[in-house]
Each structure stands twice: as C-alpha cells, then as structure tokens.
Amino acid sequence: MRELSRRQVLGIGGALGVVAAGGLSTAAALSLRPAQTGAELRSAVPLPSPFQVPLPVPSVLAPVSTADGFDRYELVQREVTAEILPGVPTGLWTYGGTFPGPTIESRRGRSVTVAHRNELPVPTVVHLHGGRTPADFDGYPTDLVLPAGWSGDHHMHDPQAMTTEVTREYTFPLDQRPTLLWYHDHRMDFTAPAIWRGLAGMHLVRDDAEESLGLPTGPRELPLMITDRAFAADGSLAYPALDPTLRERPGVREPYVAGVLGDVILVNGAPWPVHEVDAARYRLRILNASNARHYDLEAVLDDGHRLDLVQIGADQGLLHVPVTHQNLPIAPAERYDVIVDFARVPMGSRVRIVNRLGSGRARDVMAFHVVRKAVDESRVPDVLCSDLPEWQRSEAVRVRDFSFRAGQMGDGHGWLIGGKPFDPARTDVTTRLGDVEIWRLVADVHHPVHLHLVGFRVLSRGGGPPLPQDAGLKDTVSLRPGESAELITRFDGYRGRYLFHCHNAEHEDMGMMANLQIT
Amino acid sequence: MVSQWVLRGLVSAHLVAIAGQPVFAGVYLSGDFDGLRMHAAGANITTSIGYLQVIAAVVVWVRLRQSWPFVASLAVVVAETVQYFAGTGGALWLHIPLGVMTVAAVVMLFIAVWRQPLVRRHA
Numbered sequence: 001m002r003e004l005s006r007r008q009v010l011g012i013g014g015a016l017g018v019v020a021a022g023g024l025s026t027a028a029a030l031s032l033r034p035a036q037t038g039a040e041l042r043s044a045v046p047l048p049s050p051f052q053v054p055l056p057v058p059s060v061l062a063p064v065s066t067a068d069g070f071d072r073y074e075l076v077q078r079e080v081t082a083e084i085l086p087g088v089p090t091g092l093w094t095y096g097g098t099f100p101g102p103t104i105e106s107r108r109g110r111s112v113t114v115a116h117r118n119e120l121p122v123p124t125v126v127h128l129h130g131g132r133t134p135a136d137f138d139g140y141p142t143d144l145v146l147p148a149g150w151s152g153d154h155h156m157h158d159p160q161a162m163t164t165e166v167t168r169e170y171t172f173p174l175d176q177r178p179t180l181l182w183y184h185d186h187r188m189d190f191t192a193p194a195i196w197r198g199l200a201g202m203h204l205v206r207d208d209a210e211e212s213l214g215l216p217t218g219p220r221e222l223p224l225m226i227t228d229r230a231f232a233a234d235g236s237l238a239y240p241a242l243d244p245t246l247r248e249r250p251g252v253r254e255p256y257v258a259g260v261l262g263d264v265i266l267v268n269g270a271p272w273p274v275h276e277v278d279a280a281r282y283r284l285r286i287l288n289a290s291n292a293r294h295y296d297l298e299a300v301l302d303d304g305h306r307l308d309l310v311q312i313g314a315d316q317g318l319l320h321v322p323v324t325h326q327n328l329p330i331a332p333a334e335r336y337d338v339i340v341d342f343a344r345v346p347m348g349s350r351v352r353i354v355n356r357l358g359s360g361r362a363r364d365v366m367a368f369h370v371v372r373k374a375v376d377e378s379r380v381p382d383v384l385c386s387d388l389p390e391w392q393r394s395e396a397v398r399v400r401d402f403s404f405r406a407g408q409m410g411d412g413h414g415w416l417i418g419g420k421p422f423d424p425a426r427t428d429v430t431t432r433l434g435d436v437e438i439w440r441l442v443a444d445v446h447h448p449v450h451l452h453l454v455g456f457r458v459l460s461r462g463g464g465p466p467l468p469q470d471a472g473l474k475d476t477v478s479l480r481p482g483e484s485a486e487l488i489t490r491f492d493g494y495r496g497r498y499l500f501h502c503h504n505a506e507h508e509d510m511g512m513m514a515n516l517q518i519t
Numbered sequence: 520m521v522s523q524w525v526l527r528g529l530v531s532a533h534l535v536a537i538a539g540q541p542v543f544a545g546v547y548l549s550g551d552f553d554g555l556r557m558h559a560a561g562a563n564i565t566t567s568i569g570y571l572q573v574i575a576a577v578v579v580w581v582r583l584r585q586s587w588p589f590v591a592s593l594a595v596v597v598a599e600t601v602q603y604f605a606g607t608g609g610a611l612w613l614h615i616p617l618g619v620m621t622v623a624a625v626v627m628l629f630i631a632v633w634r635q636p637l638v639r640r641h642a
Contacts, residue, residue: 024613024620027612028612031612033612035609035611401550401552403548405548442552462607462609481609481611484547
C-alpha cells in the first residue's frame with residue numbers, strides 16, 4: 001500500500017475534524033439544553049404581563065357532616081366558564097366549580113368520605129394522589145363514574161372494573177403522615193386531558209405533632225399548585241387531543257406524544273400571579289400538577305440575589321431535619337414543603353419564583369411582593385419529626401428492575417414499562433402485604449415514576465447518592481434522561497390491586513402504567 | 520521496536536474496551552440496572568487504557584521519532600475525558616455523538632498502528 005502523502009493526511013484529517021466539529025456543534029445547537037420531554041403549545045390569545053394578577057388561594061371545602069367520627073364532603077364535577085386570563089372566558093371541567101378544586105383539610109387518622117357527582121359529559125375517576133387508601137377507593141382507572149345517559153363504549157376490557165352511575169363515594173382513612181396530597185382525575189386513557197381541563201385539587205392532612213412545631217401558619221401557609229396551560233383563539237384551553245370530545249379515541253397528535261406543555265404558567269389557576277407578603281417566614285406547600293412540565297424553582301430578588309429554600313417536607317410529609325436548597329427541581333406530581341424567609345428582603349421589593357428549566361414566558365412562575373413589616377413568632381425546629389421510616393437494604397426480600405421507555409403500542413407510539421403497555425387485566429407485580437422491596441428504575445427520557453398506596457425512600461440515583469432534594473419519604477421520583485434510581489419501600493396498608501406509573505400524564509395515558517397486586 | 524508492540528497492544532485493548540461501551544449502554548437502557556455499573560466500569564477501563572496509551576505513544580515518539588501516535592492518542596484521551604464528565608453529568612446531547620466519534624477514532628488508530636511497522640524517522 002502506498003504511503004499517504006502529507007497533503008492527503010492533512011486533507012483527510014481536516015475533513016474528519018470538520019465532520020466531528022460539525023456534528024458536535026449541531027448536537028449543541030439542536031438539542032434542548034436543559035433537556036425537555038414534551039412539546040410546547042403556543043397560546044393564540046394575547047398573554048398578560050407577569051406578576052399582575054393576585055394569587056388566589058383555593059377555598060377550603062366545608063364538610064356537609066362531621067358526625068360519627070368521620071367527615072363527609074360532597075363535590076359536583078361540572079363544566080364552568082371562568083376567567084383565567086383577564087377578560088378571556090375559558091371553559092373548564094371542575095371539582096365544585098373552581099380550578100383548582102376546593103382544598104380538603106383533614107386530620108391524620110380521621111376518615112373522610114367524599115361523595116362525587118359526575119355532571120361532566122364523560123366518565124371520571126377520582127384518585128387521591130399520595131393517599132394511603134383501600135384499593136376500592138383508590139380510583140383505579142377503569143372504576144368509572146359514568147355520566148347520566150352515557151352511551152360510549154369503553155374499548156379497554158377489564159373484568160374487575162367497578163363502574164357506577166353518576167355518583168360515587170370515596171372513603172379515605174387518611175391513616176398516614178401529614179402532608180399535601182392532591183386529588184385528580186385518573187380515567188383510563190384520558191387522564192391527561194381531564195387534568196388539563198381542570199380536574200385537580202389539593203388535600204391537606206394535618207396532625208397535632210406537626211402543629212406543635214411552630215411552623216408558619218394561617219395566611220403564612222400557602223398551598224401553591226403550579227400548572228402550565230395554553231389557550232386557543234376562542235379562549236378555550238388548547239389541547240392536541242385526537243378526539244376533542246374525549247369520548248372514544250385516546251391520545252394526542254404525534255408531535256405531542258412525549259408530553260403536552262403550555263406557555264402560560266398558572267399558580268392556583270392564575271397566570272404568573274403576585275402575592276403580597278409580610279417580611280416574615282412563609283410555609284409554601286408546592287405541588288407540580290402540570291401534565292408534563294418539569295420545573296427547577298428558585299427564589300430570586302431583583303438584584304439577582306437568591307433566597308434560601310428551606311425544605312421541611314417531601315411528597316409524604318416532614319423530613320427528619322430541614323435541608324437548605326438554592327433550587328428545587330420538581331417533576332409532575334411531586335411536592336415540596338418549603339420555608340422561605342422574607343424578613344431580610346428590602347421592604348417594597350419583589351421576590352420572583354423562577355423556573356430555571358423554562359425558556360421564554362415559561363421561565364417566570366410567580367412573585368412575592370414584600371409590603372409589610374411584621375412580628376414573626378414562627379420557627380423552624382432543628383428536628384422536625386422522628387417517625388420517618390428507615391428501611392435497610394438487608395430487609396428487602398426482593399429486588400425488581402423496571403425500564404421506562406418509548407416503544408410501540410398497538411400501531412402507534414406508546415410508552416412502556418418493562419417493554420409492555422398497560423393492560424388492566426394483567427398483573428405485573430405481585431407482592432405480599434408487609435414485604436420490603438427494592439425497585440431499580442431506568443428511564444430513557446424524563447419519567448416521574450409514582451407508586452400508589454406507599455411512600456418510599458430514594459436509595460441511589462444514577463449509580464451515586466441521591467440528590468439533596470430526594471430526602472424524606474416520597475411517592476414520586478423524577479428520573480431524568482438516561483437516569484436510574486433505586487427505591488426501597490414496605491408494601492403495607494391494604495391488600496388489593498394498585499398501580500404504579502409514570503406521572504407524565506400523556507405517558508400515563510399512552511401505556512406507561514402497570515398493576516401492583518398486594519396479597 | 521518493543522515500544523511499537525506495546526503501543527499496538529494498548530490500542531488493541533483500547534478498541535476492545537471501547538467497543539463494550541455502546542453494548543453496556545444498550546443493556547442499561549433496556550432496563551437492566553446493572554448495565555449502568557458495567558458502563559461505568561467500562562468507562563474507567565477505557566479511560567485508563569487511554570492514559571497508558573498516551574505514555575506508550577510518548578515512548579514511541581522518543582524512540583522512533585514518530586509523533587502522530589502521540590497526537591492521535593492525546594486527542595482520543597481528551598475526548599474520553601470530556602465524554603466521562605458528559606456522561607456523569609447527564610449531558611446526553613454531547614455524550615452520545617462524542618461517544619460514537621471516539622469509537623470511530625480508536626478504530627482508525629487501530630488500523631493505523633497495525634497497517635505498517637513504525638520505522639524510526641531520521642532527522
């Protein structure tokens with residue numbers, strides 16, 4: 001073989017260098033950095049400036065009866081027209097006429113019954129996310145509450161389905177650690193568009209021990225439900241459903257199969273709201289109720305200085321000790337219980353809550369306007385609780401591996417767990433009541449994985465230690481692209497058929513759920 | 520001549536090690552949790568061989584007065600180091616294309632060192 005000439009070496013080497021540099025810069029230019037799973041809808045109406053609309057706080061639902069040791073509530077699921085954007089009427093599906101639905105306040109161990117009445121045009125299912133709930137009341141996706149005169153035929157056959165006509169009573173024992181739960185629709189194949197249209201509300205569990213800590217309370221405790229939405233030209237909520245009536249054909253248009261993102265950020269149903277606060281500590285009960293949008297929240301003053309976010313609780317209640325963060329990554333369905341101290345913020349100035357993962361209008365979330373000096377008798381104890389479950393690896397009787405990834409489902413794109421799309425009639429995991437298990441999860445893109453019934457601890461993430469934000473007891477773990485995590489939990493509480501699934505609501509509707517049978 | 524054979528041996532081992540990396544990545548993304556540990560161990564082995572190869576290439580440069588194996592090995596090792604941190608940092612947009620390019624570079628280097636003996640260049 002002939003020796004390459006110097007000229008050839010330089011030519012070939014240069015060409016390869018150009019290809020390599022071109023490839024990497026194309027990757028840098030085209031890739032979403034930070035990574036994003038989902039596609040953003042653009043609103044077709046003019047959007048308001050941020051930090052103009054006051055922050056609404058959902059009303060607390062009054063029980064219709066408190067007799068016999070349990071509280072009874074009634075909620076009507078119905079369509080309303082409301083102004084989310086100022087001056088723009090928007091049709092919503094609601095619990096009790098508002099979005100978010102009214103907040104239910106309950107006590108640990110005191111049973112709550114919520115009687116739901118479905119006056120919407122489609123079947124519904126209510127699930128209390130994070131609730132330690134008997135299987136019959138857990139809102140299994142085929143346990144439909146059919147609207148009056150429903151004629152639709154549901155295509156997914158489930159012999160165990162327990163459907164009811166128009167009404168259904170859900171009883172929640174709430175024998176669990178105090179925390180922020182949320183209730184939302186969980187209807188088979190149509191969860192994502194139903195939540196998008198407004199079927200979500202918050203549910204707080206409290207107890208004496210938590211109330212004795214001296215944490216900020218009353219008007220200085222704020223539940224914050226963060227969602228993203230987009231608006232069509234007629235003011236309605238835009239959503240790329242294949243069947244806009246949401247009656248028969250599930251799924252979204254092809255560009256949105258990874259998840260639907262909106263360009264308007266709502267907190268408690270208001271666009272980029274502002275809240276006037278005292279120069280004092282506030283307790284923020286943050287919930288990401290978005291279908292697919294992840295946030296990485298930080299509290300920024302106008303001079304760029306960041307306020308500490310002192311995490312005191314996770315999805316399933318108080319941490320053992322507070323953990324101070326500069327930013328809080330929050331995936332769909334995750335919650336944080338956070339103390340923010342406005343005491344040293346200059347009077348009259350503004351603290352913006354910013355999403356570091358967002359671009360354009362999705363970067364702003366809300367703002368706090370510090371307007372009053374005030375006495376602050378609240379405190380954040382060094383030790384918050386001592387009832388956090390600790391499970392050792394040696395206690396685990398089983399280790400299970402699950403992949404969460406894209407795949408083929410029927411004749412279209414779907415999302416699979418362990419290579420399979422959801423089938424209500426197939427039991428994927430069987431475990432015995434009381435068993436401790438380690439679950440090892442691997443994701444291809446962002447998958448916030450949620451287990452019904454139980455809380456878990458995160459043992460590891462990406463082969464290394466968990467994030468500081470993974471502390472405490474969780475019910476949803478946010479896997480990022482290519483990431484894995486190990487969870488440990490004890491399956492206790494109740495026997496029966498439960499679910500685990502990805503809480504990207506579009507993924508969940510397109511197959512990414514599996515059955516968990518506790519025997 | 521010993522230095523040439525050491526370099527050939529290391530480049531060959533490097534090729535075997537780096538060929539395992541996409542395999543383990545695929546195993547991992549199929550849902551096998553241990554695939555990540557194999558991918559991480561493979562990264563440690565591949566990068567370590569890379570550094571040894573740079574040392575061997577320095578010796579070739581000194582003994583045989585051929586500098587291109589050093590330049591090529593250094594470029595590969597720099598790429599692998601970036602690759603390592605892109606992987607642990609979750610920057611898949613960089614990790615995947617750079618990984619493919621690094622494998623291609625090691626393949627080319629393998630062909631180059633085996634194609635013909637490295638003869639001492641006279642100044």
